[in-house]
Amino acid sequence: MLTFTEENYLKAIYRLSDGGSKAVLTNEIAEIMSTKAASVTDMVKKLSVKNLIGYEKYYGVTITREGMAEALMVIRKHRLWETFLVEKLNFSWDEVHDVAEQLEHIQSGLLIEKLDEFLGFPTSDPHGHPIPDRNGKIQEVRQHPLSESPLNKKRFVRSVTDGSPSFLQYLSKIGIYIGAGIVILEKVEFDGSVEILIDGKKKVFISRDAAQNLLVTD
Amino acid sequence: MLTFTEENYLKAIYRLSDGGSKAVLTNEIAEIMSTKAASVTDMVKKLSVKNLIGYEKYYGVTITREGMAEALMVIRKHRLWETFLVEKLNFSWDEVHDVAEQLEHIQSGLLIEKLDEFLGFPTSDPHGHPIPDRNGKIQEVRQHPLSESPLNKKRFVRSVTDGSPSFLQYLSKIGIYIGAGIVILEKVEFDGSVEILIDGKKKVFISRDAAQNLLVTD
DNA sequence: ATAAAAGTTTAGACCGGTCTAAAAAATATT
DNA sequence: AATATTTTTTAGACCGGTCTAAACTTTTAT
Known part of the structure; x- marks a missing residue:
C-alpha cells in the first residue's frame, strides 16, 4: 500500500519518463512536484527500495514495470x-x-x-x-498538434497538452471542445498563428501556442 | 483547513459528547480512535488552541460551536x-x-x-x-429502540445504532431494511428476545441485542 | 485518612515528509 | 587539462502525528 505522496511521485515520474521510455532527472521531478531536489532524492531512495523505480546516483531515475502499473x-x-x-x-x-x-x-x-x-x-x-x-492498458490513438496539420483538412480535437484552467476556459469561450471539428484556413508565417474554422461555423484566429497545445486526429 | 486526523478527532468527540451536550474523557477518545491516551492529549491541546474544543486538564473535553460545525x-x-x-x-x-x-x-x-x-x-x-x-442542521426524528415498542403496534425501521458489517448482513439476510414495517408479536421474558412480523409477511425471532440496535418510529 | 488503583499528562523518542546549507560529482568553459 | 558552474546528494533539522515509560492527579478502597 502506497502513501498519498508516493503515488504522486510515481505519477510524476511516469509522466516525465514518457510512459517509462526514458530516465528522469532529480531536478525535473522537483520542478513539477513543486518541491526541492533534496526531498526528491530522499523519496527516490525509498521508492527504489520498494522496486517501483530504478535509481542510480547522479544519473537519474527509471520507472519499473511495477512502478508503472501503480502509476497507471x-x-x-x-x-x-x-x-x-x-x-x-x-x-x-x-x-x-x-x-x-x-x-x-x-x-x-x-x-x-x-x-x-x-x-x-x-x-x-x-x-x-x-x-x-x-x-x-491504454488505448492509444495517434494524435498530433493542430499546428502540424495541413491546410483545409478536417481534424477532430482529441485532447489538450496543457490542461490549465485558463487555457480550458479560453477554449470554451471560443467554442472549442473535445470532439470539435476543425479546419485550418490559413497559417500566418509571421507569428505562427492560424485561422481556423470550428464545426464549419465559426472562424477564429488562435496563437501558435494554442495550436501546439491542441491535439487532433484525422 | 483541518487535517485528515483533526477531522477524525472532532468527529469522534462530537459522537462521544452526544452532539455536544457532555464532556468527553481522554480514554474514551483513545478507545474509539484506536490510539493511545497520550496521543489524544497531544491532539486535544492542538484542537483547543484552534478553538474547536474546550480542554481542561484531568477533566476532559467539550466541543465548541465551531468544532461542532466542522464535525457536522x-x-x-x-x-x-x-x-x-x-x-x-x-x-x-x-x-x-x-x-x-x-x-x-x-x-x-x-x-x-x-x-x-x-x-x-x-x-x-x-x-x-x-x-x-x-x-x-439535522432534521431530528424521535426514534426508539424496537425493544421498547409495545406488542402489536406497527413500527418502521429508521436506523441502526451499531452499523457493523456483520450486523447489517444479518439484517439483510432476515429481510430487515431501512423502512421495513415491523410488528412485535411476542416478547420472551426469559432472554429478552422478541418475535416479529416483517412487512406483514415474515415471522422471525431476534435477540434482545438486535432489538435494542434497531431504531424505529411510529 | 491513608494507601492503592485508575486515569491522565509529560518527557523523550521515532517515522514520514520536508527543508536549508554544505559537500560531492558531473558538466561546461577556457 | 585545469577551473568554474551546475546538478545532485548528504547531513542535520523541523513538523505532524504517534508511541512508551515515567510522573502526576483523581478516584476508590480499606
Missing part, C-alpha cells in the same frame, strides 16, 4: 473521477483537476470498478486523455 | 458519500463505511453541494442516519 492505476482513477465530475455532477472541464487530484488516492478496488461501470466504461476523460483499463 | 460537515460528507455508494454504485449497506471514511475528507465545497444535488438532497443515509444540511 492512479491515472486511471484520476481520469475516471474527472469523467464522473463532468458527466454526472456537471462540473466544467476546468474545475475538475484539483478535486480529482484528491479523489485519485482513495483506496478501494471495488469503488473504482463500480465507478467505471457506472460511467459506462469510458475510454477517455473530459480532456480527451485515454483512461487505462483495469489492467493498465 | 464531516458527517454530512460521510453520509452523502454513503448514499452515493449505495444508490448510484450499488454497494450494499455493509460495504460502504470504510470507503466513506476516506471520501469524507475530500476538500471541496463545490463537490459536496453538487453531490447533494445529484442525489436529490437526501435527508438520511442508507443506515437511516440523518444527513446534516449545508448549514449543519
Whole structure:
C-alpha cells in the first residue's frame, strides 16, 4: 500500500519518463512536484527500495514495470473521477483537476470498478486523455498538434497538452471542445498563428501556442 | 483547513459528547480512535488552541460551536458519500463505511453541494442516519429502540445504532431494511428476545441485542 | 485518612515528509 | 587539462502525528 505522496511521485515520474521510455532527472521531478531536489532524492531512495523505480546516483531515475502499473492505476482513477465530475455532477472541464487530484488516492478496488461501470466504461476523460483499463492498458490513438496539420483538412480535437484552467476556459469561450471539428484556413508565417474554422461555423484566429497545445486526429 | 486526523478527532468527540451536550474523557477518545491516551492529549491541546474544543486538564473535553460545525460537515460528507455508494454504485449497506471514511475528507465545497444535488438532497443515509444540511442542521426524528415498542403496534425501521458489517448482513439476510414495517408479536421474558412480523409477511425471532440496535418510529 | 488503583499528562523518542546549507560529482568553459 | 558552474546528494533539522515509560492527579478502597 502506497502513501498519498508516493503515488504522486510515481505519477510524476511516469509522466516525465514518457510512459517509462526514458530516465528522469532529480531536478525535473522537483520542478513539477513543486518541491526541492533534496526531498526528491530522499523519496527516490525509498521508492527504489520498494522496486517501483530504478535509481542510480547522479544519473537519474527509471520507472519499473511495477512502478508503472501503480502509476497507471492512479491515472486511471484520476481520469475516471474527472469523467464522473463532468458527466454526472456537471462540473466544467476546468474545475475538475484539483478535486480529482484528491479523489485519485482513495483506496478501494471495488469503488473504482463500480465507478467505471457506472460511467459506462469510458475510454477517455473530459480532456480527451485515454483512461487505462483495469489492467493498465491504454488505448492509444495517434494524435498530433493542430499546428502540424495541413491546410483545409478536417481534424477532430482529441485532447489538450496543457490542461490549465485558463487555457480550458479560453477554449470554451471560443467554442472549442473535445470532439470539435476543425479546419485550418490559413497559417500566418509571421507569428505562427492560424485561422481556423470550428464545426464549419465559426472562424477564429488562435496563437501558435494554442495550436501546439491542441491535439487532433484525422 | 483541518487535517485528515483533526477531522477524525472532532468527529469522534462530537459522537462521544452526544452532539455536544457532555464532556468527553481522554480514554474514551483513545478507545474509539484506536490510539493511545497520550496521543489524544497531544491532539486535544492542538484542537483547543484552534478553538474547536474546550480542554481542561484531568477533566476532559467539550466541543465548541465551531468544532461542532466542522464535525457536522464531516458527517454530512460521510453520509452523502454513503448514499452515493449505495444508490448510484450499488454497494450494499455493509460495504460502504470504510470507503466513506476516506471520501469524507475530500476538500471541496463545490463537490459536496453538487453531490447533494445529484442525489436529490437526501435527508438520511442508507443506515437511516440523518444527513446534516449545508448549514449543519439535522432534521431530528424521535426514534426508539424496537425493544421498547409495545406488542402489536406497527413500527418502521429508521436506523441502526451499531452499523457493523456483520450486523447489517444479518439484517439483510432476515429481510430487515431501512423502512421495513415491523410488528412485535411476542416478547420472551426469559432472554429478552422478541418475535416479529416483517412487512406483514415474515415471522422471525431476534435477540434482545438486535432489538435494542434497531431504531424505529411510529 | 491513608494507601492503592485508575486515569491522565509529560518527557523523550521515532517515522514520514520536508527543508536549508554544505559537500560531492558531473558538466561546461577556457 | 585545469577551473568554474551546475546538478545532485548528504547531513542535520523541523513538523505532524504517534508511541512508551515515567510522573502526576483523581478516584476508590480499606
